[in-house]
Amino acid sequence: DAGITQSPRHKVTETGTPVTLRCHQTENHRYMYWYRQDPGHGLRLIHYSYGVKDTDKGEVSDGYSVSRSKTEDFLLTLESATSSQTSVYFCAITPDRGNTEAFFGQGTRLTVV
């Protein structure tokens, strides 16, 4: 497996609190992504990064922010968690050459109560 890990793996948080999920890679890849997975919706892109300090929004970015201060770390922050953000979150990386396989982290199951 590609060197990509997510933390935490599970988290329960209260509505209105901020939450940060971490994605760490050891592959030195330029591209990193955050997805959420929900039944009936597949995998939806939240934010992605194409380099240190270079990020952009995906299709479901409202209520989320990201930061990438180092090549190896991509952080996803839920600014004020809501129950609709209960989901499984996956980080992914792709090699720098164009349009190739994405390698996913193990996922983080987040429950907002």
Next chain:
Amino acid sequence: GENVEQHPSTLSVQEGDSAVIKCTYSDSASNYFPWYKQELGKRPQLIIDIRSNVGEKKDQRIAVTLNKTAKHFSLHITETQPEDSAVYFCAANSGGYQKVTFGIGTKLQVIP
């Protein structure tokens, strides 16, 4: 942006039969079409991909076909086995920066 539609959402087949999952996409500029398999509780993993300069690609019991004119592509699994039971996602790239848009997934159940 790209829109990927996938069907069926669930599929049950007898062991040894074939399974076909179909996807359509909207962006005529898309040129990369991967398929991922996700076993229960696991991460998605690539099983096969196809690029727009190829009409068909095979890897043992798995094949993917692409019709660029009609903007649809399909996954074919032959001689299905219980270990093929999983959720399968199709995807298509969109825009720059290697973004892909995923379909909603197909839950395949292979009945022994």
